[in-house]
Amino acid sequence: MTITATPISKQFTGNQVVSLDTIPLSNVEVTRDSFKGKIDPDWCPGCGDFGVLTAMQKALSELGKQPHQVITISGIGCSSNLPGFINTYGMHTLHGRALAVATGMKMANHEMTVMVTGGDGDGFGIGGNHLMHTMRRNVDLTYVVMDNQIYGLTTGQTSPTSRLGHQTKSTPEGNIENPINPVPLAMVGGATFVARAFSGQQAHLVDILKQAINHTGFSIVDVFSPCVTYNKDNTYKWFKSRVRKLEDENHDPTDFHAALDKGYEWGEEIPIGVFWKREDLPALHQLEPVLDEGGPLAYRNLGLSKEQSDQLMSEMM
Amino acid sequence: MTITATPISKQFTGNQVVSLDTIPLSNVEVTRDSFKGKIDPDWCPGCGDFGVLTAMQKALSELGKQPHQVITISGIGCSSNLPGFINTYGMHTLHGRALAVATGMKMANHEMTVMVTGGDGDGFGIGGNHLMHTMRRNVDLTYVVMDNQIYGLTTGQTSPTSRLGHQTKSTPEGNIENPINPVPLAMVGGATFVARAFSGQQAHLVDILKQAINHTGFSIVDVFSPCVTYNKDNTYKWFKSRVRKLEDENHDPTDFHAALDKGYEWGEEIPIGVFWKREDLPALHQLEPVLDEGGPLAYRNLGLSKEQSDQLMSEMM
Amino acid sequence: MTKPQNVSVDNKRTVDFAVAIGGAAGQGIATPGNILARIFARRGLHLNAYNAYQSLIRGGHTFLTIRASDAPVLNMGDALDVMVALNQDTMDRHLGIMPVGSSVIYDEAKITPNDTPDGVQLCPLPIKELVGRNKLAANTVAVAVVLNMLGIELDDLADALERIFSRKGAEVVESNREIAERGYEYAAANFDAFTFAAPRLSKGLAVVTGNEAAGMGALAAGVKFYAAYPMSPSTGVLMYIAQHARKLGVMVRQVEDEIGVMNMVVGAAHAGCRAMTATSGGGFALMTEAVGMSGMLETPVVCIDVQRAGPATGVPTKTEQGDLWQILGAGQGDYPKFVVAPRSQADIFNTIPELFNLTDCYQCPGLMLTDLLISEGTATVDPDELDWQPNINRGEMIFPNGDVNANDNPYGGYNDDAYLRYENTESGISPRAVPGVPGHIHVAASDEHDEDGTLISDEFTNPHKRRMMVEKRARKMETSIDAVEPPQLIGVSDAVATLVGFGSTWGVNVEAIEKLESVDEIIVNQLHIKWIVPFHVDVVTSILESSNKIIIVENNYSGQFARYLRSETGIKADAFIRKYDGEPFMPHHIVDGVKAILGGETELYVPTHEIMV
Amino acid sequence: MTKPQNVSVDNKRTVDFAVAIGGAAGQGIATPGNILARIFARRGLHLNAYNAYQSLIRGGHTFLTIRASDAPVLNMGDALDVMVALNQDTMDRHLGIMPVGSSVIYDEAKITPNDTPDGVQLCPLPIKELVGRNKLAANTVAVAVVLNMLGIELDDLADALERIFSRKGAEVVESNREIAERGYEYAAANFDAFTFAAPRLSKGLAVVTGNEAAGMGALAAGVKFYAAYPMSPSTGVLMYIAQHARKLGVMVRQVEDEIGVMNMVVGAAHAGCRAMTATSGGGFALMTEAVGMSGMLETPVVCIDVQRAGPATGVPTKTEQGDLWQILGAGQGDYPKFVVAPRSQADIFNTIPELFNLTDCYQCPGLMLTDLLISEGTATVDPDELDWQPNINRGEMIFPNGDVNANDNPYGGYNDDAYLRYENTESGISPRAVPGVPGHIHVAASDEHDEDGTLISDEFTNPHKRRMMVEKRARKMETSIDAVEPPQLIGVSDAVATLVGFGSTWGVNVEAIEKLESVDEIIVNQLHIKWIVPFHVDVVTSILESSNKIIIVENNYSGQFARYLRSETGIKADAFIRKYDGEPFMPHHIVDGVKAILGGETELYVPTHEIMV
Ligand SMILES: Cc1ncc(C[n+]2csc(CCOP(=O)(O)OP(=O)(O)O)c2C)c(N)n1
Ligand SMILES: Cc1ncc(C[n+]2csc(CCOP(=O)(O)OP(=O)(O)O)c2C)c(N)n1
Ligand code: SF4
Numbered sequence A, B: 001m002t003i004t005a006t007p008i009s010k011q012f013t014g015n016q017v018v019s020l021d022t023i024p025l026s027n028v029e030v031t032r033d034s035f036k037g038k039i040d041p042d043w044c045p046g047c048g049d050f051g052v053l054t055a056m057q058k059a060l061s062e063l064g065k066q067p068h069q070v071i072t073i074s075g076i077g078c079s080s081n082l083p084g085f086i087n088t089y090g091m092h093t094l095h096g097r098a099l100a101v102a103t104g105m106k107m108a109n110h111e112m113t114v115m116v117t118g119g120d121g122d123g124f125g126i127g128g129n130h131l132m133h134t135m136r137r138n139v140d141l142t143y144v145v146m147d148n149q150i151y152g153l154t155t156g157q158t159s160p161t162s163r164l165g166h167q168t169k170s171t172p173e174g175n176i177e178n179p180i181n182p183v184p185l186a187m188v189g190g191a192t193f194v195a196r197a198f199s200g201q202q203a204h205l206v207d208i209l210k211q212a213i214n215h216t217g218f219s220i221v222d223v224f225s226p227c228v229t230y231n232k233d234n235t236y237k238w239f240k241s242r243v244r245k246l247e248d249e250n251h252d253p254t255d256f257h258a259a260l261d262k263g264y265e266w267g268e269e270i271p272i273g274v275f276w277k278r279e280d281l282p283a284l285h286q287l288e289p290v291l292d293e294g295g296p297l298a299y300r301n302l303g304l305s306k307e308q309s310d311q312l313m314s315e316m317m
Numbered sequence C, D: 001m002t003k004p005q006n007v008s009v010d011n012k013r014t015v016d017f018a019v020a021i022g023g024a025a026g027q028g029i030a031t032p033g034n035i036l037a038r039i040f041a042r043r044g045l046h047l048n049a050y051n052a053y054q055s056l057i058r059g060g061h062t063f064l065t066i067r068a069s070d071a072p073v074l075n076m077g078d079a080l081d082v083m084v085a086l087n088q089d090t091m092d093r094h095l096g097i098m099p100v101g102s103s104v105i106y107d108e109a110k111i112t113p114n115d116t117p118d119g120v121q122l123c124p125l126p127i128k129e130l131v132g133r134n135k136l137a138a139n140t141v142a143v144a145v146v147l148n149m150l151g152i153e154l155d156d157l158a159d160a161l162e163r164i165f166s167r168k169g170a171e172v173v174e175s176n177r178e179i180a181e182r183g184y185e186y187a188a189a190n191f192d193a194f195t196f197a198a199p200r201l202s203k204g205l206a207v208v209t210g211n212e213a214a215g216m217g218a219l220a221a222g223v224k225f226y227a228a229y230p231m232s233p234s235t236g237v238l239m240y241i242a243q244h245a246r247k248l249g250v251m252v253r254q255v256e257d258e259i260g261v262m263n264m265v266v267g268a269a270h271a272g273c274r275a276m277t278a279t280s281g282g283g284f285a286l287m288t289e290a291v292g293m294s295g296m297l298e299t300p301v302v303c304i305d306v307q308r309a310g311p312a313t314g315v316p317t318k319t320e321q322g323d324l325w326q327i328l329g330a331g332q333g334d335y336p337k338f339v340v341a342p343r344s345q346a347d348i349f350n351t352i353p354e355l356f357n358l359t360d361c362y363q364c365p366g367l368m369l370t371d372l373l374i375s376e377g378t379a380t381v382d383p384d385e386l387d388w389q390p391n392i393n394r395g396e397m398i399f400p401n402g403d404v405n406a407n408d409n410p411y412g413g414y415n416d417d418a419y420l421r422y423e424n425t426e427s428g429i430s431p432r433a434v435p436g437v438p439g440h441i442h443v444a445a446s447d448e449h450d451e452d453g454t455l456i457s458d459e460f461t462n463p464h465k466r467r468m469m470v471e472k473r474a475r476k477m478e479t480s481i482d483a484v485e486p487p488q489l490i491g492v493s494d495a496v497a498t499l500v501g502f503g504s505t506w507g508v509n510v511e512a513i514e515k516l517e518s519v520d521e522i523i524v525n526q527l528h529i530k531w532i533v534p535f536h537v538d539v540v541t542s543i544l545e546s547s548n549k550i551i552i553v554e555n556n557y558s559g560q561f562a563r564y565l566r567s568e569t570g571i572k573a574d575a576f577i578r579k580y581d582g583e584p585f586m587p588h589h590i591v592d593g594v595k596a597i598l599g600g601e602t603e604l605y606v607p608t609h610e611i612m613v
């Protein structure tokens, strides 16, 4: 085979970076601005997602991450446009598939900080199966759901978190399906860090995102992020008068039953904060012997030694 | 358009059965044998699925169901071959899709008793998203999972319920992913009847299946159904020495926290029985105004009246 | 049968004008657009509207073109007569393409025209003064101005305002009416009206998008179960049916994903309902496995793929005809199916009951290919063109009370063994009992099965039985070609070239052909293919064999239709006109292409889209 | 480059025999089958084994055919020389097809032959006496008897028993050895050996299934990430790689479903790994959306579709070539891809590194079509045929330490703006930085995007940019045709007919052609197509234009390849040989078909499969 395309590099045969840590860093200090993306967000003015973006940029910079060490992976939706607005590596994948892509990414380069962003439809609707399995695998991702209880980008249909009775374009006479409650679901599903936050409460959100990013294992932050255009039920005002910080009431995030009960509270008061956290379960990449040494898989040499291939061949003789 | 195929019936214009109840029944008494399928099961001798089949036949006949009023819908797997072995209407669908097909079936003919059968891979692996959403919708199905903690039909790979460390053909050095626990997951997912049983305990299983079938709403019965060929870990003997009936210990299936705790118990003792049950949530078909009257959708007349179409047309003028 | 549509339209055309409204997404272009469209249609004018927009809720540029005439209008046309610019961006982008004799309407306080082409009338409006305190009514002014210039009576607008704002109360109606009047008078006093006036014809027309037409067609066909997952540009079907479902006894389900959708549809169809869904390419990709299942189970389902620009997420709000091969190759293995690509909104409506009859009779999936252009695009439809009480033919079905021929169960009683769901009949079609019928118990299996439904692999995999069942399913389709209308040559037979296309390119081709004849005296005809599977090989071959030059027009990069035509007939076209920039063809794109091709300049003509949205 | 395989084999063939072992699934046919195969291969005999089985774990009928020769063996052959019947069912089904001179081995206490054809030697064995207390060793006796009749030394068997049973302890080895000796002697004393003896050649061969070959090829290609969901008949690849993964630093993930698989593979590939999966048609249906994404993201991935009989779940354990159009139409919209259909186990091995080089260089998905026949089927491979240290060419990639040419970052430093991931280069190929490289931050988007990766719909949907990007991606492939080997005509150029096929039919066609020549003096040649996309239109056309009669051989109902060949070249074949009963072609099926076609009896020949499993 001769490939006559443009000049081509050859196999890496040595001299490889085996660890991201060995790459010399820029000496420019990392600030929130370091994480400003190439283009300005095109969300509707007032959209809750602005607050989430800002909080992510703050959290990453306050943690001292370098932009090139981070990758933000999303599905499809208004919220899923976020990777375009933040200066990290990014992937804008398929509707519902961000967690699967992110798992591949994390396993292939476990030294990257992998953020996953998206909407309630993306994550709990079409993406539900990947969510369940990514949680039980405890993949070391930080999953930020911009939960607006609606399908925004497709102009306002019911979502798995839309309340009973919610009138939307697909349920003009009111939704009759019980919504998902992401907090208890994530707890039982196996997430090792489960939090809820509100885009309208920046400092709290930043704090939670920092904890989530620092957590080794699967962390999920369900952020109320109002869709000002299509959801007239779950507005800023609606949330503002309801949210109550768990941090203010000595909630013990290692108390499973208490966390569940608080997770289910949904009425005049809605708790936000870190519901549940466990540190005793290793993350998937920590359990993979293949990653014990040698740095990210993605940077390793390809091909087999003669010894290795002879061994494989002899098994077939 | 002229369709020149074989003779063709025309639109039903009246005289239709609007309810299954109006069909005259056979005067042959229904017994377990009434539910014997056309062919004998081809499972490996000793497979746990035999016990599940027998129990289903007993439960249906003891409840006095007529075979033509029942449909059994499965995905793909050893266990999913069950519809071929039971004398009810049946569908053998795609791997992982039984619940979605069954929801369509139930909504289109809500007077049928719809049983869904399949394996742990089918239901919790590839079918996980349909499971989560069918549960929250509380569709009135009886879902019987033959949980053998392995992929049987594909000759023994790891499944979402395989224990940590389980050596299978796809994890020759041991599974490193935390398994799913169907009981807590179903509870939090919104199932309104959640039980666990063991194929080796017939009477108990029959009793539970009868309760599950009688329950209006989504019921799930996770049945330990050993794969004698590929799972050498979770054998009859292993289960026999561990299972403990909740019915023997005054468990209150309306106590959510107690049910959860028992659901998580997994060690020298493993509880079986009805963990959780709630009767206060209507099933999806009961919430659908379209089904309020007129019998099954599937048997209704087609087409619009002139009045109806004039109304639709006028909206566009 | 689909009624033939009037395709030669030029001779009775007296007016033909296009109004464009441009602004940012969220600036409310839909409302004035709707008002204008309804007013035109109520007067009996035909129209065609296309909205160029973006996958953004706010901020993106949106440009709606409404073209109207007293003869059928099959596409967005080539030129604009009036442009309403709602923001500076619109003015900057499009002023340059406004032709001599056209007018541009804008708020003089907010927008400045730069480099106005010669012969364009600028119509600045003192919006602030005209609307007074009702700041939301700026668009009402613009509409009134347009109507005045078109010679349309103010009463028409008053009616429309009443209909649209009555829900908001009499005060809003009245305020808008007054403002409209002021705008109307302001225009009369300050701007030149057009040289023509929009006539009022005897018969009002309906205004529908293709998605609405699909929803209406589904209701007419007796669809009782509609499931979907939202996906642009197909969501309109869901929204239309959802709005009417409860009243008409139709169940609508929004499902967790497209896999669930198609499997649910199969379940409902198996129960005996006419069941349907619509999606776009990415959703259809997820459905293909279940579409194949419907082929294997012999359960009729109908699915529309409203194509948008791909691959992957692509350009969600832009049009393309890029899913043809995906539809042809949907799912593993061979199974019978129908594939149809209607040419217009009215055709979508009428084709749906037809497709249901076919899928019911032949017990297989029926797939419809449309695209953003005709499915989100709006057109007028003569109500008489729509058959609301179509013949409903469900094929050989057995319901609990028997079938209509026999009026009782043909196999009677409780002997389930006598009934063979997959009986190896001569026609290949096996009578289909729905669940619930005594004496007809069977399993519908996605594994290969014997005549009684038992899995072949549950006894012994048997190559002879397997072959029998493959042939039975295939045999069904032998007569299907006679069940679908053959394509006809549109135009004279001795043309210098033949435009060949499928689906939505019909309308633009018709007009391009008229223009080529009237302006350039070039005689071209058209072969429009609606039925993709089955394919009228003989008819198409005999028509194309006598063509002087075959030019295939399609809205994708790789020439998917050209390759399919060749795979079925061996015919290689002489030349190709293609477009894959997300925007639809305009008539002059085809005209220019034909001329370039006839002039020997190229064999592949790819027009440049001039309107930048 | 794939090494040319020896395709004309007849001249140096001195022995050619086939052994079949039949019984119920679960009766342990695999072990004696493996022992025989390994013994044959170690002696240097070539072999080809095909197991006809069912989608059942126990109870179904299983029939393994091992055909061996001192020259290459490319298919299961036409006739059996020895049959080992492990149950009465096997005896009843197959005794009738045993030819003159063949032998049938069975346990006289359990099985009775009925209606033995003339000239068949019955070899009843007193198994009970021969095995003594070791009741598990019945199969060892049968193997010993077969070997004796083939003139193979007992030592070979002793070696094999040692290898296989050593894990179970010396006692088991010894017991089996003794029993083997008794069986061997019993055969010598009671049955006629064959007239020929299986020779011992100088060089031992390896025994591999196509799935193992795929796994081996993946390891040689440097695959570091393999994800899959089990699906027959592709699961062997997962199992092979899983067994070797830890030792070789490869990560294997069994994922929740095939959608997750392909998306995970895209994620790992985007990170910079060579990443791969294998599945069958139903799983591939679920992957198509993500395959399209890999086209849009320009992320190279490799996926094998091991075809089985469809549609839907179909016949999971039976072979077919029914996914060609599914692969061609995978996913919505147009995007570049490679599609390759190797012809044999060794070809699978060598093609995988080649396909990875192509997908890395052209930054697009690479799809491989195999089928149950060659992927679960076993063949001997000369170790020298397998290139374990293939050239690895990753194309234009930028790693944290630069690329090999530059040895530092071509864009250097931290200026992310200077780097354009989707730069509109002349070649269409844009240098690909993997995540983690400073100064190269970008978003890879499944929405259409600009050169820097920003979504086109995030600014203004721009038809000109859209067109540029579509053309950029397409332009990449212009040189691809030169990168893949053109097909060659096998045989003389003035044959009376040309057999045309793709993928796994190569081997049976080669042999049918030899038989037609040697037995019937009919000279036929073969054009075997390996590269489906890109397609060597010119080469294929010029070869087929001078063919006297084009006969397309394929293993599906609808003639998917025939239609594809026509779509690309316009060539309509003269006749067709097809099979769609789940079983592969045997050489005489092709021979009979060619003769029927040349005799003018039919244009479509569908052989009847005689071996009933
Ligand atoms: C397979 C597929 N189905 C459907 C869509 C259409 N789609 C795009 S975004 C979206 C839902 C958006 O809702 P959510 O994830 O909650 O995000 P939001 O816009 O509300 O932030 C849908 C249905 C798609 N892109 N792909
Ligand atoms: C889309 C698809 N992927 C994979 C398969 C292959 N497959 C058939 S059954 C099965 C798993 C069986 O496991 P389980 O559901 O637990 O059933 P069991 O055989 O153990 O009863 C798989 C992976 C398939 N039929 N379809
Ligand atoms: S539609 Fe809703 S979610 Fe989308 S950008 Fe606007 S406010 Fe935000």
Ligand code: SF4
Residues within 6 Å of the ligand: B042, B043, B044, B046, B047, B048, B049, B078, B079, B148, B152, B153, B226, B227, B228, B229, B230, D057, D058
């Ligand atoms: S393989 Fe396992 S699950 Fe399947 S039939 Fe045999 S014992 Fe049962």
Ligand SMILES: [Mg+2]
Residues within 6 Å of the ligand: A077, A119, A120, A121, A146, A147, A148, A149, A150, A151, A152, A159
């Ligand atoms: Mg949302």
Ligand SMILES: [Mg+2]
Residues within 6 Å of the ligand: B077, B119, B120, B121, B146, B147, B148, B149, B150, B151, B152, B159
């Ligand atoms: Mg299982």
